Structures are given as structure tokens and as C-alpha cells.
Amino acid sequence: MRKHSLLFFLMIALFISTLSNANAESDPKKWPLVKEAFFAQRQMADAPFITFVAPRRAESGAQVPLEIAIDQTQADANAIKTLYLLVDSNPIPLTATYHLTDKLGKFKLATRIRMEMDSYIRAVGETADGKLFLASVEIRAAGGCGGTVDGDENAIRAAAGKIKMNVESPVKFGDATSATFIIKHPMRTGLQRDLVSQGFVPAFYIQKAAFTYNNEPVMNVDFGVGTSEDPYLRFNFIPSAPGVLAVKAVDNDGKEFSHQTEVKN
Secondary structure, three states: OHHHHHHHHHHHHHHHHHHHOOOOOOOOOHHHHHHHHHHOOOOEEEOOOEEEEOOOEOOOOOOEEEEEEEOHHHOOOOOEEEEEEEEOOOOOOEEEEEEEOHHHOOOEEEEEEOOOOOEEEEEEEEEOOOOEEEEEEEEEOOOOOOOEEOOOHHHHHHHOOOEEEEEOOOOOOOOOEEEEEEEOOOOEOOOOEEOOOOOEOOOEOEEEEEEEEOOEEEEEEEEOOOEOOOOEEEEEEOOOOOEEEEEEEEEOOOOEEEEEEEEOO
8 A cells, every 4th residue: 555655646746847847857866766666675786788779869758769678698597577667757657567488588679658858767677586677778858748639539549459560571480580569559648638628638558468479478568658659569589480479458448459460481
């Protein structure tokens, strides 16, 4: 109960800070608050084996490109099984949680996130036995979480859920292969206002996506509203033989979406 209360007050405090100073520079003092809210007093070690590729300044706070890689051979004696992606200065800091499997090999992921203001981005890796490792990068961006939106909201919701997914060819079975996933969805944050009424538009976003290959788990993703509109992932996985890469996604309205792609020579 204490953890949920602390998280609630943290989000309110960050939201007020965002509204009052949207152009503030990255503030390293925010991380201790975020860390306490999500990880309490657990110890974290620096993780040079978790690396980012990111712009120093993003063109749009609504679509910030980000790549993360994990060299699992350096991740202590245990591989990273869960990766938390957080943005210190976002009203809701937890952007996504990635649940990893051995089928990903040397983990490499590209995605797009939202940023309300200049901030440090944190990747926290957790091993199967609960050890935590931290890597950080600073990005300058603004205005990605709030603002105004327009259009027919009912039509936008009705069109949500179309998935495109492909696997790079030619495929060499047993080696890392790149897959690209994108799902059409507005990813409403709950902090955006309708352009006409100026009322807040309810949160509406993809919550989960589960990827499998030949019915075996590859990666599960818990999305937050810090993920950009039309969620995009590019990741490596290792197909051992011809088969089917499949994904099932669900949004916070309970609607389910699925897609599958055949992988062959």
C-alpha cells in the first residue's frame, strides 16, 4: 500500500513540475525519487554492458527514437531477464517493461518513446535472482506527453489495432534475425486535452504484447503511456528452424489484436 501511495504522489509531483517548467534541463535529483517509487531501497550496480543509441536532442518529444543493447555475456553470472525503461521527468516515468528469453540472444531493441521535457532515460536490468543493474542516457526533448489532440476520437479508437510485422530476409537459422513490429494505436496518455472541448482525453493505450516463435515465448512487453503513438519495436531473435513468429496484444479497453509472420528460407 505504501508503495502505491508513494508512486501516486510521485506522479502528481512530476506532472506539476512538468506543467510549470516544460523547458527545464535534465534534473539528476529526480532519479532518487523515481528509484524509491519503483525499486524501494534495492541496490543497483552500474551496467556498462547495457548501452544506448539515442539522439542528444530529439526533433519531437512525441517520437523519440531509442536503441538499447545488452551484452548478456557480461551481465554478472546471470543473464538479464527483465528490463525496465524509465524517463525521470515524465509524469508517469515507467515507459515499458521487457521480459526477455534466451531466444533473443544478445538483446538489441529499437523503439520510440515520449518525453515531456529534458530528462535522463534509465534502463534497469534485473537478473533471475533479483540483482539490479543501471544504465542511463540524457536526451533533450519536450512536449510529448501532454498537449492537445484532435480528430474523431471514436473513429481513431475503431481504427486501432492493425499490426504490421516482418522478419528480415534472408534468414540464417540459428543466428540473430531482425524482426520489426508496429501496431496502429493512438497511445493516449490521459494528460492530453481535446482541441475543441479542452477536456482531458481518457487514457487509451496498448498494455501488453506477447511474442512467440513456434508457440514458444520470445519476449513479453508491458507498455506504458510513455511509449509513442503507433508502438514500434525492432528486435533481434534467433529462429532455430522455419516457423511462425506471432504476437498477441491487448489494450487497456480489453481489446485483443494478433498477427503472425511465417519465417522460412
